[in-house]
Amino acid sequence: MATFKLLVNNESHEVSVAEGTSLLWVLREHLGLTGTKYGCGIAQCGSCTIHVDGNPVKACILPVDNFASGQQITTIEGLSNGEYTPLQKAWISEQAPQCGYCHSGQIMQAAALLKSNPDPSRDEIKSYMNSILCRCGTYMRIIRAIEKAAEENKSIS
Incomplete structure (x- = not known):
């Protein structure tokens, strides 16, 4: 020990x-x-x-x-200080989770993407998120949630 x-x-x-x-x-x-x-x-x-x-x-x-x-x-x-981040809100509104098992990893990966690239293209999102497996196949919802969060972040800035 x-x-x-x-x-x-x-x-x-x-x-x-x-x-x-x-x-x-x-x-x-x-x-x-x-x-x-x-x-x-x-x-x-x-x-x-x-x-x-x-x-x-x-x-x-x-x-x-x-x-x-x-x-x-x-x-x-x-990830947040007691309030949902725009990314987490988008995750909920786009109904990204199915079983939910991968989603903490998905959100952490997406948060890093949006920090390094606040306005990613759909192809950039797909490429960056490629290393996180979703067994339920909600990839399109995940992509939409990331796009929605990027838009929300733009309106806050």
């Missing part, structure tokens, strides 16, 4: 876990942040997508040992 200091959703945490434990299991089992889902365990489906220093990463294959003190880890729970 080793002790690790993590900065998750702007809060400091100290966890004692076995070296090599995946960040996904630390988030879910030790910090109670169950919005990040386990899907495949090999970083192929993307349901475990979180942000590390603003960049989307797959938490299932990242050992907790890789995180230096001060790296900001953001989960779906930390």
